[in-house]
Amino acid sequence: MKLILILLVLGNLHLVAPDAQGDALFDLRTTLKASPDQLTDWNQNQVNPCTWSKVSCDPNNNVLSVSMSFMGFTGSLSPKIRVLSKLTILSLQGNQITGGIPEDYGNLSSLTMLDLESNRLAGQIPSSLGNLKNLQFLILSQNNLEGPIPDSIASLPNLTSVLLGYNNLSGQIPDHLFHVSKYNFTGNRLNCGFNNTHPCTSGSGDASKKSKAGIIIGVIAGVLVLILLGCFMLFFWRGRHRGYKREVFVDVPGEVDRRIAFGQLKRFAWRELQVATDNFNERNVLGQGGFGKVYKGVLGDNTKVAVKRLTDYESPGGDAAFQREVEMISVAVHRNLLRLIGFCTTPTERLLVYPYMHNLSVAYRLRELKPGEAVLDWATRKRIALGTARGLEYLHEHCNPKIIHRDVKAANVLLDEDFEAVVGDFGLAKLVDVRKTNVTTQVRGTMGHIAPEYLSTGKSSERTDIFGYGIMLLEIVTGQRAIDFSRLEEEDDVLLLDHVKKLEREKRLDAIVDRNLNKKYSMEEVEMMIKVALLCTQGSPEDRPAMSEVVRMLEGEGLAERWEEWQNVEVTRRQEYDRLQRRFDWGEDSIYNQEAIELSGGR
Template identity: 50%
Template sequence: LDKNNLSGQIPIDVAKLPGLTFLDISFNNLSGTVPKIYAHDYSSLVGNKFLCNSSILHGCTHLNGGTNDTVSRPSNKTKNHHQLALAISLSVTCATIFVLFFVCWLNYCRWRLPFASSDQDLEMELGHLKHFSFHGLQSATDNFNSKNILGQGGFGVVYKGCLRNGTLVAVKRLKDPDVTGEVQFQTELELIGLAVHRNLLRLYGFCMTSKERLLVYPYMPNGSVADRLREYHHGKPCLDWSKRMQIAIGAARGLLYLHEQCNPKIIHRDVKAANILLDGSFEAVVGDFGLAKLLDRQDSHVTTAVRGTVGHIAPEYLSTGQSSEKTDVYGFGILLLELITGPKTLSNGHGQSQKGMIIDWVRELNEEKKLDKLVDRDLKDSFDVAELECAVGVILECTLTNPILRPKMSEVLQALESNVTLAENGVDLNREALLPYGGSCSFSVRHEDPHDSSSFIIEPIELSGPR
């Protein structure tokens, strides 16, 4: 019966014929299970691909209540394939997650550990100053985004930043990180950090890498005096006369502390409105001090690089490079003039010749008793005449060409404080011209009121440790 294209199952009756001795049903299309064959030769079953377990004598094993293996085997194979695919997918997913986690952890360790060890070393050397990582300040300033620039000058660019704890800071990114070596930079920072006074901008921390030098200061919400003098700053009114005089006194207090309370003393060398900041109460805070090189115990210092702003630099410093406390006194005189006139007058000319002409103009108006023409028009005649006369006298004394003839900051502060105190108390300032150029206050004036709150005697709360 071979090769007859037979189909269907093998009949059980045929398979059980007792007299059957030979059965050849190979190469047909038979299907189903193979019954027990009583023939002596049962090997001729090949070629029937649909027969189940055709090579086993006793037939197929029935599953699921009679379902043959021909149906069940493909089902099991499909199920096994699905399970294998699912296992492979889960394994690949878990492996990918693990690799990503490991890479992130490795990068974090590479970023964190070097700064952690550096923090520990530098903290011991610089005392209370906090060491910041470059990445931390980069994040705080939104990668030094130009939108966060608060100002820029000869020393670098200042950015507004927000630390992780929400504290607002001002980050100064110095222009010339290679000018000072690592040891010199740390030494100067430590000395600057010791200068603590309510009228000085306190150094909060720093960052030092092989390519970067950054200083971190508290954020001053009212900006700089230069900002506030420009009519209206972000909708805020301009500074009134009273605030301007208090700013002058606060700046004088800060400079006096740098000159006479710090050891070694610190010469600012760039006293101007842009470097006088204002806190939340409009208290003057002197910034950028100590960024020029610190002085030793000598009375003067000669430097090959003149640091400062043209128009605010003393003649002797510009011509010879020699600076002293009197260099700052000269800059304070120009600052006081800027507080009175506003920024427009000084911004009309940037050269030394224009600056000298402005001082000659002030001297001329003082002699002609026309000082009201000096006052900023934005004040609209809201100023105190006696305080104006005293302030002009201070300006002319501070800007004398010979630095020896200029007053000390202690004398400047006393003159301003005594004049403002008398005016606030309603005392009649009917006195003769005591200054060389006819000003109505004198540097020889001493406080006779024991209750006067002169900052010449600095309260202990304003100091921080020995100097």
Template identity: 55%
Template structure:
């Protein structure tokens, strides 16, 4: 059409010139009108094409993350719901302070009640966390949502707007292991020895899935009692397992900030800022000691004999002296299995060896907790972690020395669900 208009204008100009019926000024005016009309039409056509492309791209992005049965189930996430900000604001009573379940490095967790009566935990991520663009955030959320295991906190949905990033999880009725270690009913601990052993097993299964069965592999980087949640049956559920990846997707290959909690962070992560699945194994070992002692990993009880309050160093000394009974949570009142205690302490010490290459994988940890291969692994470890070998490899003798020597910045991460 544009070409026809252009040819027609040229033809009219030619005819006019041939006939000699118009002046020279008339010819120039008509030619200018013809050319202007042609170029205007071309410009409008280009703008229309650009607008069409932009609209199609935006529509495709929206379709990809809208959960709707009319779209390909291979593309959309049928189990993941996209909430509106209005829905979550209403569910949490405008994110009222009375509904706060916990606060952490990533944001604040609120208790929410959906319109269908479902109780949820709503994690409103901090504004200062750089999560990149909306589409990239949604892609990361999709990856996290694919990790489904009974011992992992399942992501139910999310909300992503220009200014807000919110994650929605099921509500964990019994809060976190950290909170329950301090609770008692009628003078008895809520977490007896049997429950503590089951928590250890459940957590190990969840981490095993993340490390060896999930695709892609996910490293938690802050395994501790505060990040292990408990459902109504006191089943262990690992929380916050995807947020480290979500937060760091735009980081460079050089990590300048260690994300975790001092007292739970592996020595090599403290020294270099580089994490691996073995850093989670170290954190799991500290978690076992939390379950055994009922105390915090750092500054848990400074005394003349334990001035730095580092639980790992304290436990190692008691184990070396054969005084395991002194490390057991006093609230248990000797109601624990002494054979299981010895085994759990040995697994914890294997997991917290300073060299990551000496630590077992989570699949091996789980087998040892279930009573398989611990004796052989423990005997082999005694030939590795001798003072002579430790001196040769320049390992400090105490975990407290690593904490004192590190110059990296710590950014604490907290649970995704209620405490």
């Protein structure tokens, strides 16, 4: 299967991080008071907004246009959209927006049209709009704006249309505004009209209104033409520069047709990463996986990074793991998924560079703390559980093709400086056609986290991830490992799942919770999380909830109904299990005899 990647030219880097754009637009949705049935595809956790309705972007995922006219908004304008440095059109005509025009809108340096007509805006026109040197159309008619027209607006070099009619504006109109192609100051207390030198409008009101649609269509058409022209020039440039493909692509030895596009990422020099990691000093090792080690590094600008090095590049699957991680990150962009900063390739090396996660992994914070380091409190554990669920929900339900992680566990959930969960390590992940329900491979993963159907048949699906997620929830609640032989000394189950099920049946949930919490938790919330975990780890994959359902249950919706349904089924299954238990003798040979067995083999 050919890699599904985003082909971007190295020189065309994003000027604004997708997460900053998404955050700003979602804040605008919030301040405008959009109703629950409006802008339903604006997902707060889907940080790239270029697939959202009412939003248009250029080929580099920079937001170009936001058009939301006549939608009945009653809120106010968000100042946070100042980060949209490439925004050319902002159209919110015909709503009932209140408050003022934020001064921050003067930072929208690429803006060519600002259309806020027919709202309930009040206050003065910000003088900062005079910073919009590319502005051509300023349309603020039929609001409650007051005060003078700022002199700074008159000096805008590209202004061709100023429509400010029917407000409460007063004072002098800068003379230069009477020389633009289209203006309308009617219905204010300004120095124009019957007793003044200049008329209040450059034409009849009707003509002005009729021309406005043409202006909007013309601007939008112009933007679309620019986008198409940009795409054409991009492909033309690539065609003319095939001889320089080393600057754009990483060629995989032995596979001429499979090239990884890294245009949006930084290409690091080998020497740069060697210096950053102190020559890959063992003291800087953060972790080790099936295909290499991860090192802590500090770049020349003091940025902390994590460098993943494929130490055995020539081994079977080594280069495939490198390609896979890049492929997954090219497809999936989400605040709860680990993002890639850059890469380095040599004839014998493959390295990936990620942001450094200051608080390492959930597994580390649960079980490997050094003296003096803080234990994860219950509120943080709840936030980690929900953030991880949202990241997996995005992989399963919002990516096309969808992505199966195949190694969900506490060790692969990282924590940033704010203890927000970030799902990482896509070395075992699989891209899956949305029309397929599962994919058959040799089993890979960590024992204790592997779903039973995957272990027995080799068939994985998003439901295998959900099983692993359920085990991870139990790790979060108990602080224990998925497999722990020390429990044999107390005649308990080696598998954490079986151990928790037994204590849940005995109504001894207080014996489940991590002792490091020192009883500082809500027993009701503990019960809720354990119930979600047990629903996720049901033996039949069809019975497990989808990740979107898991998110809703963690947010307090729908758990009681699912739990009651499961309890009825579980009683029947338990009776059947007891019958088989009496019939067969399960010897010790059937027990897994390694705490974290890494299974290897082809995918």
